[in-house]
Amino acid sequence: MGELKPDKGHELGSCNRTCCQRPGADWFNHSTQAYYCRSCAEWLNSDPFNRDYAQRTYGHDLCTPRQPGASERATGSRPRWRGDLQAKGPV
Numbered sequence: 001m002g003e004l005k006p007d008k009g010h011e012l013g014s015c016n017r018t019c020c021q022r023p024g025a026d027w028f029n030h031s032t033q034a035y036y037c038r039s040c041a042e043w044l045n046s047d048p049f050n051r052d053y054a055q056r057t058y059g060h061d062l063c064t065p066r067q068p069g070a071s072e073r074a075t076g077s078r079p080r081w082r083g084d085l086q087a088k089g090p091v
């Protein structure tokens with residue numbers, strides 16, 4: 001317990017929930033601005049307080065699935081786990 005992974009909360013990193021930290025986090029929490037695994041995201045979304053807060057604040061659920069390619073467009077950063085994309089040039 002208490003050990004934090006370096007990629008905790010990062011896109012496709014480890015789930016931001018400290019007691020989870022499952023790899024491949026691809027659900028974005030609009031409140032904490034961090035990424036969670038699907039089960040934690042749905043758990044957060046199911047909370048009545050979170051649901052009410054998110055609908056009033058964002059007009060949608062607190063956690064939403066990551067839009068493929070969205071963050072790459074927004075930040076210009078290269079996805080770390082997408083080496084296969086660069087291999088798709090002319091063969």
Ligand SMILES: [Zn+2]
Pocket residue numbers: 015016017020021022036037038039040041
């Ligand atoms: Zn999780």
